[in-house]
Amino acid sequence: MFVGSKGKILAGFQIEDPHLIPQGRMPKDLVAPARARGQRGAVSSSMRQWIAAVRGGPQSPSSFLNAGAISDAVNLYAVALRTGKKLLYDAESRKITNVAEANKYLAREYRKGWDPRAQ
16 A cells, blocks of 8 residues: 555555555546456456466466565565664665664564574
């Protein structure tokens, strides 16, 4: 969801099926019927991509190969919410470069015997 001063835009994870909230602001020629908006029985574009990949087509963008980058993005979003600040992230060093104290949210302390790095 993208929030602006005049309303919101809600879309899928890959920016598919964007629509304005309130819907009354959406141009009438762009409003999709309920079935196309993901109602029961409809097949989403991400589901079509997954089916194509299963059938030997190109890898789906939601593949596990992309999971690390997607997880990083979600986690950084959570850190930005906690700090209330714009963050600059260096993916190579896996560090936030402009708000040093925010880096504490990128790792956790494990109980004795549960640290996966200690194995």
